[in-house]
Every structure is written in structure tokens, then in C-alpha cells.
Amino acid sequence: MSLETLTNALQHIRLPRSQQDRLNLAVGTAAVLGSAILLPAAYRDYRLFKSYGPGGVPNNLLGWMTVRTLFQPFGREMLSTEVYLRRIDAAEGHGRGDDGYLTLSTEQLESRKNDGRPEVGPHVVPQRQLTQIPDEDVMEVRFPVSRGVFMQKLDSRFTSFGLRNHHLVKFQPSNLERHSDALFLADHLPITDLATTMQGEIAHIHSGSDYSLHVVLAPADCKKVIDAGWGQRHAFSGTSAMTFLSLGTLSDIPSEYLLIYAPRNDAEIEIVMEIISAAVKFMTGREDVR
Structure with missing residues (x-):
């Protein structure tokens, strides 16, 4: 790649111009990384929940979300x-x-x-x-x-x-x-x-x-x-x-x-x-x- 080509490419990269832009970039990056880490773990947890079979709550995505978000904090x-x-x-x-x-x-x-x-x-x-x-x-x-x-x-x-x-x-x-x-x-x-x-x-x-x-x-x-x-x-x-x-x-x-x-x-x-x-x-x- 020639120096002229590299210079032209850099000129077209939009860099954060303000504190708000930098914050948006950081939040977006964190969201992407967090999803990459949490989604596989959540899927494994859901598969485990499904493996129990029927029992009290619906054995589906809604049942899993209900248990994890509403029920879990009450466990002792x-x-x-x-x-x-x-x-x-x-x-x-x-x-x-x-x-x-x-x-x-x-x-x-x-x-x-x-x-x-x-x-x-x-x-x-x-x-x-x-x-x-x-x-x-x-x-x-x-x-x-x-x-x-x-x-x-x-x-x-x-x-x-x-x-x-x-x-x-x-x-x-x-x-x-x-x-x-x-x-x-x-x-x-x-x-x-x-x-x-x-x-x-x-x-x-x-x-x-x-x-x-x-x-x-x-x-x-x-x-x-x-x-x-x-x-x-x-x-x-x-x-x-x-x-x-x-x-x-x-x-x-x-x-x-x-x-x-x-x-x-x-x-x-x-x-x-x-x-x-x-x-x-x-x-x-x-x-x-x-």
C-alpha cells in the first residue's frame, strides 16, 4: 500500500469528536463484547432449564426468563x-x-x-x-x-x-x-x-x-x-x-x-x-x- 493510499484511507475514518461520541463508542464496544460473553452462557443455562422437563412453570423460553428474573432472587x-x-x-x-x-x-x-x-x-x-x-x-x-x-x-x-x-x-x-x-x-x-x-x-x-x-x-x-x-x-x-x-x-x-x-x-x-x-x-x- 502506497503512502498516498494510506493517507486517503485515514482521512475517511471518522474519529470521536466529543466526549459524547467517545462515550457512545465505549458503550457500543462494551455491548458487543458483553453479548459475545453472556449470550453463550445464557443459552447454556436455558438448555439446562429445558432439560428438567415439565414442572410447575412452563418449560419454554418464557418460563426460563420468569424463573431467572423474577423467581431466582427469592431463593434461600x-x-x-x-x-x-x-x-x-x-x-x-x-x-x-x-x-x-x-x-x-x-x-x-x-x-x-x-x-x-x-x-x-x-x-x-x-x-x-x-x-x-x-x-x-x-x-x-x-x-x-x-x-x-x-x-x-x-x-x-x-x-x-x-x-x-x-x-x-x-x-x-x-x-x-x-x-x-x-x-x-x-x-x-x-x-x-x-x-x-x-x-x-x-x-x-x-x-x-x-x-x-x-x-x-x-x-x-x-x-x-x-x-x-x-x-x-x-x-x-x-x-x-x-x-x-x-x-x-x-x-x-x-x-x-x-x-x-x-x-x-x-x-x-x-x-x-x-x-x-x-x-x-x-x-x-x-x-x-x-
């Missing part, structure tokens, strides 16, 4: 147990004090400790685990003629439990998940304050997803489960987030609302079913669980 830590000690000491509820309803042995409760907790997704809703997902050989696929769909072993045990205990519980679509059936308090049983808060819902499985569960347990059982590494609270548990975000149309989630990690073998399915049984005893106030 999920592993401390001081709240349950306070409730036990204050004799709140009907959770049988320090005993609770779980009848699991120490060995059963601590069966997950060596593996550590699974990683749980960063989005407050839906709450799903990302690691320690059950292996395929844990899942027993069946083809019931009446339903014509796949049924997993845990689903089958859950359904059998509910039907066997029809004097205490009933099945209906979960108020919180909306895409799966849950165990609810039977219509003829008296409603406690906690059951009213949960609109009667006791437990549901995230079928077709990670096979984790949400259950409502007695304060003492919540502490046992969290300490043993079998579960954690929901990020909204014990907060006023649900009432605020729904403009009063939904009740808040109590501190006793826990995520139970997915079972990975037959022995862990037995543990999960015992946790569900303890939840039914707590919410119904009855011991005659079959």
Missing part, C-alpha cells in the same frame, strides 16, 4: 436444620417431638453419606438433581394394558402405596408440579394448618425426569433426612415467595417441604418408600399406614 439456602430444632423446641405442629415418624435404621439413613449429595440444578423452579440419576437397570419398565405407557418401578410402588392406603390418601394432580399425580390427604380426614397450607398435598415423584421426590415431613424427620444427606429443602421452603409471586393465589411452601434425592437401587427405593410413609403419618396424624 437449603441445608441448615436450625429451623427444625426451633420448631421441635416450640412444640409447633404435631411432629412427635425429637422422634418424628421415620423408622429407618442408622445404616439405612447414612447409606448415601459416602457418595455425597448430588448436584442440584441452579434454578429455583423446577427443583431437580443433575447427578446421581438412577441407572437404567434400576428402572423396571412395564407395559400395563390399562394405561398403555411405560411405568417405572418407583412409580409402581408409589401407586400401590396410595391405593393400599386409600383410607388416608388419594391421588390427584400435584398443585405444585402440575404435570404429575401426587398423594393428597383423603377427603374425610380433618385438615391441619400445615395440610391447609399445602392444600392437602403430601408427596409427588418427578416421574419421567430425575425421579427425585418432594415430600412434607415432620420437623425431626426433616433434620434426620438433611443431616443424613438424603435430601434438602426447596429454595422457597419457609419463605413468603409463593404468596408474593402469585399475588396471593398460592400459599407459601412450609419449611417441612423437602426434596428427596432419587433412589438408585432397590434398597434405596425401600428407604424412599419409608420416607413417604413417614410423610403420610405426619400429614394425616395417623399411624395405620399399610
Whole structure:
């Protein structure tokens, strides 16, 4: 390139003439660089959200934006147990004090400790685990003629439990998940304050997803489960987030609302079913669980 050509090219470059021009140039450059960095990260976060499947909020772009912009700031830590000690000491509820309803042995409760907790997704809703997902050989696929769909072993045990205990519980679509059936308090049983808060819902499985569960347990059982590494609270548990975000149309989630990690073998399915049984005893106030 000749000197004359270079000189002519430089003469046609428009340089910032004022402080405002320089500011506009800086903002534009920052926007371009920021987009190059943030857009790929946002896309990965959206793909992760989509991978959870249906659960409470729409599993689409609108649902993701709602969770990230409106819901996320209301999330709280999920592993401390001081709240349950306070409730036990204050004799709140009907959770049988320090005993609770779980009848699991120490060995059963601590069966997950060596593996550590699974990683749980960063989005407050839906709450799903990302690691320690059950292996395929844990899942027993069946083809019931009446339903014509796949049924997993845990689903089958859950359904059998509910039907066997029809004097205490009933099945209906979960108020919180909306895409799966849950165990609810039977219509003829008296409603406690906690059951009213949960609109009667006791437990549901995230079928077709990670096979984790949400259950409502007695304060003492919540502490046992969290300490043993079998579960954690929901990020909204014990907060006023649900009432605020729904403009009063939904009740808040109590501190006793826990995520139970997915079972990975037959022995862990037995543990999960015992946790569900303890939840039914707590919410119904009855011991005659079959």
C-alpha cells in the first residue's frame, strides 16, 4: 500500500469528536463484547432449564426468563436444620417431638453419606438433581394394558402405596408440579394448618425426569433426612415467595417441604418408600399406614 493510499484511507475514518461520541463508542464496544460473553452462557443455562422437563412453570423460553428474573432472587439456602430444632423446641405442629415418624435404621439413613449429595440444578423452579440419576437397570419398565405407557418401578410402588392406603390418601394432580399425580390427604380426614397450607398435598415423584421426590415431613424427620444427606429443602421452603409471586393465589411452601434425592437401587427405593410413609403419618396424624 502506497503512502498516498494510506493517507486517503485515514482521512475517511471518522474519529470521536466529543466526549459524547467517545462515550457512545465505549458503550457500543462494551455491548458487543458483553453479548459475545453472556449470550453463550445464557443459552447454556436455558438448555439446562429445558432439560428438567415439565414442572410447575412452563418449560419454554418464557418460563426460563420468569424463573431467572423474577423467581431466582427469592431463593434461600437449603441445608441448615436450625429451623427444625426451633420448631421441635416450640412444640409447633404435631411432629412427635425429637422422634418424628421415620423408622429407618442408622445404616439405612447414612447409606448415601459416602457418595455425597448430588448436584442440584441452579434454578429455583423446577427443583431437580443433575447427578446421581438412577441407572437404567434400576428402572423396571412395564407395559400395563390399562394405561398403555411405560411405568417405572418407583412409580409402581408409589401407586400401590396410595391405593393400599386409600383410607388416608388419594391421588390427584400435584398443585405444585402440575404435570404429575401426587398423594393428597383423603377427603374425610380433618385438615391441619400445615395440610391447609399445602392444600392437602403430601408427596409427588418427578416421574419421567430425575425421579427425585418432594415430600412434607415432620420437623425431626426433616433434620434426620438433611443431616443424613438424603435430601434438602426447596429454595422457597419457609419463605413468603409463593404468596408474593402469585399475588396471593398460592400459599407459601412450609419449611417441612423437602426434596428427596432419587433412589438408585432397590434398597434405596425401600428407604424412599419409608420416607413417604413417614410423610403420610405426619400429614394425616395417623399411624395405620399399610
